[in-house]
Amino acid sequence: MNRPRIVDRPAFVLAFRLLAAFLACVPLLILAINIATQSLGPDPGQEVTESLGLAAFQLLIVTLAMTPLKRWSGWAGWIRVRRMLGLFAFFYAVLHVLAFLQFILGWSDLWATFTKRPYIVAGALSFLMLVPLAVTSTRRMVKRLGKNWKPLHKLIYLIAIAAWVHFIWQARSDIGEMVAYGLVILGLLALRWKWNGVRGLIPFARA
DSSP states (O other): OOOOOGGGSHHHHHHHHHHHHHHHHHHHHHHHHHHHTTOSOSOHHHHHHHHHHHHHHHHHHHHHHHHHHHHHHOOTHHHHTHHHHHHHHHHHHHHHHHHIIIIIIOSSOHHHHHHHOHHHHHHHHHHHHHHHHHHTOSHHHHHHHGGGHHHHHTHHHHHHHHHHHHHHHHOOSOOHHHHHHHHHHHHHHHHHHHHHOGGGGSTTOOO
């Protein structure tokens, strides 16, 4: 009888999930340390908001990368952390929105500010599309939605694009980092296109 590979053993998978959770918490830990040590620079509110938004964006990209990593490695452990990473992305996105409203935008006259800052519209669309994915991420909702779950969760492709537009639209001079993120997203979407065709990228369409 062949013994299971080390990476397939429950203890290893658990350790991997814990490591993934810890790494997902690192941006928040760093931010907390910077707040405690007053190392956020001349505009702490802006720094907090940007740090939370970037963490949400990075985790969104990492979540998109889980399926390709699983296909390339043949190891299902990548998929076992995908939902958790997606929920972490949503968690940071919620904090980003709250920080943005508190420190930058304010809670009054939201509509007027939206029309003056178009990049906010892209960010808001990205966040609003992320909400139903977070709500339907539980096993109970997966069972309830059945065949409709995957078509709904294809929204993540539009979410990633809208989030990228949100960030690069407000970039001032140094856009190199956002261009790199855009290329990564483009590569991940190209892989989905190659594997599942155009319908594999269209939300609510069954491949």
